[in-house]
Amino acid sequence: xxxxxxxxxxxxxxxxxxxxxxxxxxxxxxxxxxxxxxxxxxxxxxxxxxxxxxxxxxxxxxxxxxxxxxxxxxxxxxxxxxxxxxxxxxxxxxxxxxxxxxxxxxxxxxxxxxxxxxxxxxxxxxxxxxxxxxxxxxxxxxxxxxxxxxxxxxxxxxxxxxxxxxxxxxxxxxxxxxxxxxxxxxxxxxxxxxxxxxxxxxxxxxxxxxxxxxxxxxxxxxxxxxxxxxxxxxxxxxxxxxxxxxxxxxxxxxxxxxxxxxxxxxxxxxxxxxxxxxxxxxxxxxxxxxxxxxxxxxxxxxxxxxxxxxxxxxxxxxxxxxxxxxxxxxxxxxxxxxxxxxxxxxxxxxxxxxxxxxxxxxxxxxxxxxxxxxxxxxxxxxxxxxxxxxxxxxxxxxxxxxxxxxxxxxxxxxxxxxxxxxxxxxxxxxxxxxxxxxxxxxxxxxxxxxxxxxxxxxxxxxxxxxxxxxxxxxxxxxxxxxxxxxxxxxxxxxxxxxxxxxxxxxxxxxxxxxxxxxxxxxxxx
Amino acid sequence: xxxxxxxxxxxxxxxxxxxxxxxxxxxxxxxxxxxxxxxxxxxxxxxxxxxxxxxxxxxxxxxxxxxxxxxxxxxxxxxxxxxxxxxxxxxxxxxxxxxxxxxxxxxxxxxxxxxxxxxxxxxxxxxxxxxxxxxxxxxxxxxxxxxxxxxxxxxxxxxxxxxxxxxxxxxxxxxxxxxxxxxxxxxxxxxxxxxxxxxxxxxxxxxxxxxxxxxxxxxxxxxxxxxxxxxxxxxxxxxxxxxxxxxxxxxxxxxxxxxxxxxxxxxxxxxxxxxxxxxxxxxxxxxxxxxxxxx
Numbered sequence: 067x068x069x070x071x072x073x074x075x076x077x078x079x080x081x082x083x084x085x086x087x088x089x090x091x092x093x094x095x096x097x098x099x100x101x102x103x104x105x106x107x108x109x110x111x112x113x114x115x116x117x118x119x120x121x122x123x124x125x126x127x128x129x130x131x132x133x134x135x136x137x138x139x140x141x142x143x144x145x146x147x148x149x150x151x152x153x154x155x156x157x158x159x160x161x162x163x164x165x166x167x168x169x170x171x172x173x174x175x176x177x178x179x180x181x182x183x184x185x186x187x188x189x190x191x192x193x194x195x196x197x198x199x200x201x202x203x204x205x206x207x208x209x210x211x212x213x214x215x216x217x218x219x220x221x222x223x224x225x226x227x228x229x230x231x232x233x234x235x236x237x238x239x240x241x242x243x244x245x246x247x248x249x250x251x252x253x254x255x256x257x258x259x260x261x262x263x264x265x266x267x268x269x270x271x272x273x274x275x276x277x278x279x280x281x282x283x284x285x286x287x288x289x290x291x292x293x294x295x296x297x298x299x300x301x302x303x304x305x306x307x308x309x310x311x312x313x314x315x316x317x318x319x320x321x322x323x324x325x326x327x328x329x330x331x332x333x334x335x336x337x338x339x340x341x342x343x344x345x346x347x348x349x350x351x352x353x354x355x356x357x358x359x360x361x362x363x364x365x366x367x368x369x370x371x372x373x374x375x376x377x378x379x380x381x382x383x384x385x386x387x388x389x390x391x392x393x394x395x396x397x398x399x400x401x402x403x404x405x406x407x408x409x410x411x412x413x414x415x416x417x418x419x420x421x422x423x424x425x426x427x428x429x430x431x432x433x434x435x436x437x438x439x440x441x442x443x444x445x446x447x448x449x450x451x452x453x454x455x456x457x458x459x460x461x462x463x464x465x466x467x468x469x470x471x472x473x474x475x476x477x478x479x480x481x482x483x484x485x486x487x488x489x490x491x492x493x494x495x496x497x498x499x500x501x502x503x504x505x506x507x508x509x510x511x512x513x514x515x516x517x518x519x520x521x522x523x524x525x526x527x528x529x530x531x532x533x534x535x536x537x538x539x540x541x542x543x544x545x546x547x548x549x550x551x552x553x554x555x556x557x558x559x560x561x562x563x564x565x566x567x568x569x570x571x572x573x574x575x576x577x578x579x580x581x582x583x584x585x586x587x588x589x590x591x
Numbered sequence: 592x593x594x595x596x597x598x599x600x601x602x603x604x605x606x607x608x609x610x611x612x613x614x615x616x617x618x619x620x621x622x623x624x625x626x627x628x629x630x631x632x633x634x635x636x637x638x639x640x641x642x643x644x645x646x647x648x649x650x651x652x653x654x655x656x657x658x659x660x661x662x663x664x665x666x667x668x669x670x671x672x673x674x675x676x677x678x679x680x681x682x683x684x685x686x687x688x689x690x691x692x693x694x695x696x697x698x699x700x701x702x703x704x705x706x707x708x709x710x711x712x713x714x715x716x717x718x719x720x721x722x723x724x725x726x727x728x729x730x731x732x733x734x735x736x737x738x739x740x741x742x743x744x745x746x747x748x749x750x751x752x753x754x755x756x757x758x759x760x761x762x763x764x765x766x767x768x769x770x771x772x773x774x775x776x777x778x779x780x781x782x783x784x785x786x787x788x789x790x791x792x793x794x795x796x797x798x799x800x801x802x803x804x805x806x807x808x809x810x811x812x813x814x815x816x817x818x819x820x821x822x823x824x825x826x827x828x829x830x831x832x833x834x835x836x837x838x839x840x841x842x843x844x845x846x847x848x849x850x851x852x853x854x855x856x857x858x859x860x861x862x863x864x865x866x867x868x869x870x871x872x873x874x875x876x877x878x879x880x881x882x883x884x885x886x
Binding site for chain 2: 098099168169172173175177178184185188191192195196198199200202203451453456457458459460461462465468472508509511512513515516517518519520522523526537541542544545546548549550551552553555556559
């Protein structure tokens, strides 16, 4: 026998459940523009049918449905797309930061323009040629002094500015490390909350979304691998559990764990880095793990910043995009100053004196670009002449000085003290063997600019490529998880109608019961 | 594939940004007239650009040097021409004084004129251009010939003044005064002194030897002038070469880095229409949703 009032309960369940679905639809609509939000849906499921199994079950044909309930509220998400998104986002983080750093360097070098170092060297050459032509004209002398100062200033400016950007990068490294650690902390906290909710069989969808958003952010900075770890208690079969987040090295092997089940009670493992005495990044480590060299570290914005800033490579050399450029400029300034002074010393100034330096002498090439400065202040002390007495009309040495900027490094004549051994050594040998310079001053500089251009172009291209890929993955993700207002509106109508129909069902049952209670058994009355 | 409103709007925003980026690039190219503004635009063009700019710079500097060469040569040639005509006049006077019919009084007058010509020659030997004595080698601040009214002392500097006119090519631009005017033991001024002494002696001197001597000096001046003429020819050739080098270097530089204006304007136009199309598509993709049709 079926119970008399069973239909009422079924209809009530219908109304209740449709109502929950309406609420969830409302939640979806409200969050249509929330970053990282995935649409949610109510998983409708029929309640346990009547009668249940058992020895005392009433004999009746078949089981009768008892209505509906909201089995679970699930978010619509594809974790495979998430993994792809994170791997692209990691690439973008690396190349984007690299492209930023190189673009800033391009801005500083300011080539090709009429204000860059190349133009400053050309102007200096022009002034020396004019001096050679008019060795007695004080204007020509003043001009050499002014252009010499301008060129030295340009060297100083480039060196100082590159170094100050390098300091910004140092800041950026520390900010990025802090960011990783903060994100790890936040993810750990969310893991904790999820771990408290899930054992009761609930699905903390909004916490999942927030956690995924944080993991996306983290993936820009370092390459990570995410594994789900089941919560204890009685979790729902579709519960996602807590995240274990490992940092991967350049070959995709795990280097250490930032966050997992074990860190839930306390602090996540922190990333830290060590710098050597010269301020180059020596190694990075995760938690208490062993230190890792930068080349083995995971790709991402952090690695890119470190590469631009400077680090100690596996062979122990200190390298980096910015220090390398400063180093090359130092070499250039050093070779220029040494050869220029050597030629200058062989000439005679207006007072007939020789053996004078035009630029402040340098003992080592390191820091030359920041130290280069004009040593003389009296334009009459420029040694334009090759004749000591009555040679004021001779400008041959000015031409030789101009030629320093044009002649091949292999034709350099200066003899310098080797900075390490202190022995006399030919500048041309020193520049070619020790400093690895080729061509002339101008073409060496041209080479620097070209290689900067090539690197920047590569970084820009890769940034654009990964951006396109990321966009495409993001579209796929939106396609799965994004809220469509049209869809929500049609759902709204669906659920509303079902709700109305359930209500009508109650009216019908009410009329039925009215018949039973008030209309039946009136015969004897 | 499930497509939502926000996917459409995001897509439109993205393509608008790209479109603005391209518009900006073309505008930058048009306003700077250069294909490139930074090394990463095209590293090869930039590298070539640095080299080509240097050659354009160098050629124009050598042209400036060249004009200084011309100043030297033209002034030297001008001075020597004056010296030539002075010597020519001297020869006439000597011939006149050498005839037997001239009285001592006339000789005195001739001597006076010779004195003036002598002063003229001294000033030619001391020609100055923009503060430089051009016949005194590199010792440009000291006069090579000094005349105190009675005696002439000479002190020539014989160093060359060179001007670079092309990479590695230097031209000597000064003509050594000692070669034209001679020094204290022989040369023009010594002969002049001897001539004046003879004239002052009176007694109908024989001046025949002086006619020959000054003919010789005139020849020296003429040959000096022709050697400067030859230098000027060479200078002209170098000048022509520099001119054509300038054209070639400028053309190479321009071909390397300058934009093809028509092409960029056309591209800009195309991009503008694309941009307009993108905008109009944008206005139509923000469609009314189901909400607008439900009551």
